[in-house]
Amino acid sequence: MLAAAFVIPVLTDSMFIINLMVLMLIFIIFASAWNLLAFSGQGSLGHAAFFGIGAYGSTLIAAKSSISPLVTIFLGAAVAALIGILIGLTCVRLKEWFLAMVTFGFAIIVQTLTVSVLAPVTGGWDGIASARLISPTIPSYQLIEYYAVLAITIGSIVALWYIMKSKVGLAFLAIRENELEARAAGIDPVRYRLLAFAISAYIAGVAGALQIHHIGYLTPEIYGVENSFWPITYVILGGLGTLAGPVVGTVVLTIIWEGLKATGMTFGRYVIIGVILILAIIFLPKGLVSLPEQVQEWRKRFRKKEPLQEPAVK
Amino acid sequence: MDNIGVLLQIIFWGLYAGCIYILLATGLNLIFGVMKVVNFAHGEFLMIGAYITFTIFILTGFNPYLILVLSMLALIGIGAVIERLCFRPILGTGKLNEIFLSIGLIYIIQNGAAMIWGDAWQSVKSPYAGITVQIGSLDVPFDYILIMVFTAAILCGLYLFLKKTTIGMQMRASSQNRKGAMLVGIDVERIDIISFGLGCALAAAAGTLWVVSGQVFNPYMGSIPAVKAFAIIILGGLGSIPGAIIGGLLMGLAENGAAYFLGGIWKDAISFVILIIVLVVKPTGLFGEKGE
Numbered sequence A: 001m002l003a004a005a006f007v008i009p010v011l012t013d014s015m016f017i018i019n020l021m022v023l024m025l026i027f028i029i030f031a032s033a034w035n036l037l038a039f040s041g042q043g044s045l046g047h048a049a050f051f052g053i054g055a056y057g058s059t060l061i062a063a064k065s066s067i068s069p070l071v072t073i074f075l076g077a078a079v080a081a082l083i084g085i086l087i088g089l090t091c092v093r094l095k096e097w098f099l100a101m102v103t104f105g106f107a108i109i110v111q112t113l114t115v116s117v118l119a120p121v122t123g124g125w126d127g128i129a130s131a132r133l134i135s136p137t138i139p140s141y142q143l144i145e146y147y148a149v150l151a152i153t154i155g156s157i158v159a160l161w162y163i164m165k166s167k168v169g170l171a172f173l174a175i176r177e178n179e180l181e182a183r184a185a186g187i188d189p190v191r192y193r194l195l196a197f198a199i200s201a202y203i204a205g206v207a208g209a210l211q212i213h214h215i216g217y218l219t220p221e222i223y224g225v226e227n228s229f230w231p232i233t234y235v236i237l238g239g240l241g242t243l244a245g246p247v248v249g250t251v252v253l254t255i256i257w258e259g260l261k262a263t264g265m266t267f268g269r270y271v272i273i274g275v276i277l278i279l280a281i282i283f284l285p286k287g288l289v290s291l292p293e294q295v296q297e298w299r300k301r302f303r304k305k306e307p308l309q310e311p312a313v314k
Numbered sequence B: 001m002d003n004i005g006v007l008l009q010i011i012f013w014g015l016y017a018g019c020i021y022i023l024l025a026t027g028l029n030l031i032f033g034v035m036k037v038v039n040f041a042h043g044e045f046l047m048i049g050a051y052i053t054f055t056i057f058i059l060t061g062f063n064p065y066l067i068l069v070l071s072m073l074a075l076i077g078i079g080a081v082i083e084r085l086c087f088r089p090i091l092g093t094g095k096l097n098e099i100f101l102s103i104g105l106i107y108i109i110q111n112g113a114a115m116i117w118g119d120a121w122q123s124v125k126s127p128y129a130g131i132t133v134q135i136g137s138l139d140v141p142f143d144y145i146l147i148m149v150f151t152a153a154i155l156c157g158l159y160l161f162l163k164k165t166t167i168g169m170q171m172r173a174s175s176q177n178r179k180g181a182m183l184v185g186i187d188v189e190r191i192d193i194i195s196f197g198l199g200c201a202l203a204a205a206a207g208t209l210w211v212v213s214g215q216v217f218n219p220y221m222g223s224i225p226a227v228k229a230f231a232i233i234i235l236g237g238l239g240s241i242p243g244a245i246i247g248g249l250l251m252g253l254a255e256n257g258a259a260y261f262l263g264g265i266w267k268d269a270i271s272f273v274i275l276i277i278v279l280v281v282k283p284t285g286l287f288g289e290k291g292e
Helices: A002-011 A015-039 A048-065 A069-091 A096-115 A141-165 A167-177 A179-184 A189-215 A225-238 A244-262 A267-283 A288-309 B003-035 B042-060 B064-090 B095-117 B142-164 B166-176 B178-183 B188-212 B223-236 B241-261 B266-281
Strands: B132-135 B138-141
Touching: A002 A015, A002 A141, A015 A141, A015 A167, A015 A189, A015 A225, A015 A244, A048 A069, A048 A096, A048 A189, A048 A225, A069 A096, A069 A189, A069 B266, A096 A225, A096 B095, A096 B223, A096 B266, A141 A167, A141 A189, A167 A179, A167 A189, A179 A189, A225 A244, A225 A267, A225 A288, A225 B095, A244 A267, A244 A288, A267 B064, A267 B095, B003 B042, B003 B138, B003 B142, B003 B166, B003 B188, B003 B223, B003 B241, B042 B064, B042 B095, B042 B188, B042 B223, B064 B095, B064 B142, B064 B188, B132 B142, B138 B142, B142 B166, B142 B188, B166 B178, B166 B188, B178 B188, B223 B241, B223 B266, B241 B266
Parallel strands: none
Antiparallel strands: B132 B138
8 A cells, every 4th residue: 555655646647646645645644643532532523623723823834934834734733732732631531422522612612713813813714825835836846745745644654653552552542441440550541631632633733734735725614524524434434543444444435435426426425425434333343454354253153154054064 | 772672682582592402402311311322413303304394394385383293203213213223233332433323324314315405505484474472672573482382392291201101101210220121121122212213303393493483404504503402411411301401591591692792603602612611610511420
């Protein structure tokens, strides 16, 4: 898959495919960020808030200081992380549903603030222009941009892999499985949950900033429910809490999505995505990543039934 | 522009909005009480209820207040099917799964409705539109009064159902102690289906009342009222129906107050600001019990 990611842009001339792959990579980063938070047992329904804050942060810093967007994406994400810690402070003591509600509401509050109090800076509902990641004056800037995004994607995944394998990752797991026992083992759940919030918000902020510098224009629509639900859908289908899950889920669903788009479906696409999501939750709870094991499991069950019918043959 | 008149108007609008929230929140609470499931897609049932009323109204021209009953009956059926196909298989596999499943349902129902009815804004004209009643210094639309009467009637009906009928008593037993209910021979899975269907019917009632009050609707309108209803049951305490009623009224008042004093843009955000403040002070909700 990695090889394909490197080679495909060189082989194709189609700007459509390169554009699609850039967006796919960005959503891999975003889904991975959401996945880390879920890995620590916290399911957020409002990750678009951090995605959007990263985008606004980076765009505004780039516009006010004329620093290259390649640098400001990391500064904008820091803003997202800071706000992530703030909202995390309210969330760390909450149960699943409450947390889901607070994060969902938080995205709406941020959107409201953006179009009301902050409108003089953010441009309100009209939005603002955002500097391109790589200036369009450079020849074949799209390719450079693609490889820059690819590098950041690989960087984020390696960083997440390191976090999930480290002691911090183990602490996240312990808290998710049993908070009381984790506490007994000397893990402070509040501190680690906040840490998960901060890291997840930071990476989501990077993804948001990348997307907006890629598109070149930013509106408050970025805080919409769609942007909060997509990473969840990708991760659930791919495999919750695994490193490969978000990657597999994003790639597979993007291909299905674009394929359905080619058939001219509009609302039907969402219905199909919803059906796929529900089927995955019921029949493949560990996601596509676990498909090989699941197939073996199903085979075993199938074989067990067979000998009952013809016990003589052996 | 006398202040008391404005205040009265805010209170009255708040009560009207509160009625819709109460019906939604009570339905959610009913489902939560019995199944311990929170259905984030609950607002989609409100939307479906609104569209069913709309369709029957267009086809037959009946009084929309009469269609309310048909719409509720239809949603009992739809709710039962969804419970059986989607929620039953994942009961007890973790709360995050229920949240994710609801997201799938939201995708399917919203866009399925958009395929059937299109995504344009629709509205229904109530037969009583334009009739107002003088209360003090205030002209109140007659529809709003009817909506409050209907809400009160539905809630009384629900109360009697839960207190007096066998199924109602079985529902209360299952919500108090699921295992105990099983032991005394109650078919809890049947009770699950009935509670889910009833919860959806209440959402359909909310949708119908939303429609007859002259509000516009489209397939995506259900989400925001539903999350507000969810905020209400967090404030009022999970599983507590009196909590849902008080919370619903307060939320309606707070919202309309905020829209007047802070500007209409804050109408949606204010409920979450309140929710976050309450949860910071008391993580289990205003009247919530400690633990699960």
